[in-house]
Amino acid sequence: MAIKGPKGTHDIIFNEINKWHIVESKLTELMQLYDYNEIRTPIFESTELFLRGVGDTTDIVDKEMYTFLDKGNRSITLRPEGTASVARAFIEHSGFNEVLPSKFYYIGPMFRYSRPQTGRYRQFHQFGIEVIGSINPYLDGEILELMMNIFISLGIKNLKLEINSVGCPSCRPLHKEKLKNYLKKNYSDLCPTCQGRYEKNPLRIFDCKNLQCQEIINNGPLITDNLCEECDDHFKKVKYYLEMTNVEYLINKKMVRGLDYYTKTAFEITAGKEGAQSSLGGGGRYDGLIEELGGPNLPGIGFAIGLERVVLTMEEQGLFDKLDNKHDKVYVANVSENNINTTIKLVQELRKNGVVAINDIMSRKLKNQFKYANKINADYVIIIGDDEIVNHIYPLKNMNTGEQIYCSLDELIKILRGV
RNA sequence: GUGGGUGUAGUUCAGUGGUAGAGCGCUAGUUUGUGGUACUAGUUGUCGUGGGUUCAAAUCCCAUCAUCCACCCCA
Known part of the structure; x- marks a missing residue:
């Protein structure tokens, strides 16, 4: 176990x-x-x-x-x-x-x-x-x-x-005396706990939930009056x-x-x-x-x-229902294992520029990388394949709207930093 | 410390005498570089633990532990 x-x-x-x-x-x-x-x-x-x-x-x-x-x-x-x-x-x-x-x-x-x-x-x-x-x-x-x-x-x-x-x-000591005086005649009707309180801390009898104690104490002297x-x-x-x-x-x-x-x-x-x-x-x-x-x-x-x-x-009260994540999160996907080195370098570059970026560490194929990006609430996905490595133009997909644009590294950073 | 409920898969639970199931989740598939839907497959269980009754116990009995809820008290 x-x-x-x-x-x-x-x-x-x-x-x-x-x-x-x-x-x-x-x-x-x-x-x-x-x-x-x-x-x-x-x-x-x-x-x-x-x-x-x-x-x-x-x-x-x-x-x-x-x-x-x-x-x-x-x-x-x-x-x-x-x-x-x-x-x-x-x-x-x-x-x-x-x-x-x-x-x-x-x-x-x-x-x-x-x-x-x-x-x-x-x-x-x-x-x-x-x-x-x-x-x-x-x-x-x-x-x-x-x-x-x-x-x-x-x-x-x-x-x-x-x-x-x-x-x-x-x-307080004077009040305690008054209270004890008042309770003396009802002492035997108090619950056992309150009988103990009588000597040690009679004020606490006010807190008792026992109905009989409540009735007794209800007409007793209040500290605020003394x-x-x-x-x-x-x-x-x-x-x-x-x-x-x-x-x-x-x-x-x-x-x-x-x-x-x-x-x-x-x-x-x-x-x-x-x-x-x-x-x-x-x-x-x-x-x-x-x-x-x-x-x-x-x-x-x-x-x-x-x-x-x-x-x-x-x-x-439902106050956590709408959790706002302050920073946009971007997932950098690789089309095949050949592109992994480029995604690693891109993620590093993005982080240097203050962008929250993650890449695949589960050796998933592209489709499942998208599923994962969706599950972790990524705001964007960048796709890196052979073409991108040659052209330096990257597809940036907005995961909320589904819209996909193509841009350079500098433009990526600008957009992702929300500038 | 007192009283009550519950312990079965990661989770929520079904299963009241014949050696275990569902939904959700998770992983993957539905062939070409694109998620959220749908379909399919896979996934983990000493049925809390120990003992007893019985041919046979997740199921009945006893004990124990854990957990939840309430009281006391407090945050």
């Missing part, structure tokens, strides 16, 4: 890669417009980085990490997300001594040990951005606008941006920015995101469908993270987008 890729991994192969190139080139194009710099960090880190950075009450750390000991007995973890690594690199290279804010973007594989299903893999790919060093609420607004702009630029429809504020260390003045003011300004820039959004007062480090603004974007893996991306502010990881007290904010889900959504 042939060896297969490990569970939860997938190959991006054949035509599939074109879709990824479309998405990736749009992303990097936008990053230039917003003036972000790419950062490339290792795909494995010390396990401790994620324990401290992501938080040990999260499911990611609790049950989804790929952790192993290396040959030097160090505990290593394949990165389950990008923010902790970026924060670590920022601190390690004293980013706080450079111009602030630091604006990073990254793109690459992440690893989480969970059961695979639609839109979920054990090795998956994220695009994300992180901005470190600014507490300005208009930055939150700009980032939300950027995130929406990415999806809109890709042509994705039915977008839904949900935002919330999850408070900060000065208002924000301190600073957080409340911050949230108002974020909303103001979104209105100013015409970004449509919904406030979801029950949204609590899964990572411990979030403060103030938290958000998530979905596209249309309900339920299963509808989330295309999400993020939030993490004003305590840099300090928590041993750096100075600098605020941060970022988001991550799941690229498999973007590609999947774009497929569902």
Whole structure:
């Protein structure tokens, strides 16, 4: 039995890669417009980085990490997300001594040990951005606008941006107490998972899909009603920015995101469908993270987008149907084996002049060379036979119209370069 | 981690007890230097794996693995 890729991994192969190139080139194009710099960090880190950075009450750390000991007995973890690594690199290279804010973007594989299903893999790919060093609420607004702009630029429809504020260390503890007080009398009616959450992270009970938990929590106190003045003011300004820039959004007062480090603004974007893996991306502010990881007290904010889900959504919405190949492709056919040397030299000459050119490498006869040219979507075919070698006048056939003209090498190059 | 579906050719699938088939794809042919259509031929299978029942298993039973889907959670 042939060896297969490990569970939860997938190959991006054949035509599939074109879709990824479309998405990736749009992303990097936008990053230039917003003036972000790419950062490339290792795909494995010390396990401790994620324990401290992501938080040990999260499911990611609790049950989804790929952790192993290396040959030097160090505990290593394949990165389950990008923010902790970026924060670590920022601190390690004293980013706080450079111009602030630091604006990073990254793109690459992440690893989480969970059961695979639609839109979920054990090795998956994220695009994300992180901005470190600014507490300005208009930055939150700009980032939300950027995130929406990415999806809109890709042509994705039915977008839904949900935002919330999850408070900060000065208002969240008080709110937690209020919430726990409220839940105390209903404790025994909560599902087992939520009973566990009660102590560790009661805010997460808002996320529970259990109907009874929903009923109980529905009338409970909301974090947005218990924000301190600073957080409340911050949230108002974020909303103001979104209105100013015409970004449509919904406030979801029950949204609590899964990572411990979030403060103030938290958000998530979905596209249309309900339920299963509808989330295309999400993020939030993490004003305590840099300090928590041993750096100075600098605020941060970022988001991550799941690229498999973007590609999947774009497929569902038919956005890859009309793939435009930017460059004309020409196939140089030989009439017989005697002409092969000439086709090789011609292909080389065409490539030197910036023309995408290929020739036969399957020893096919002319008719089958045409069939092949057709299958690879060649725009033109040049035919090389004995006459052409003598006359230096080449037949150029347009494969879309069927029209065939005769021209010199110089004319060929001109036409094929689209001059 | 929990629950459910499915494993037969490269791919999509048919075949429910008598040792394997179709469409698509791929390769080639339909004689002279021209594709997309049509016709023809060829092409690959330890029927996921191991065991059991049976004269006989792709088909029934058990186990196992893989895969897909949903939940938890997230991207």
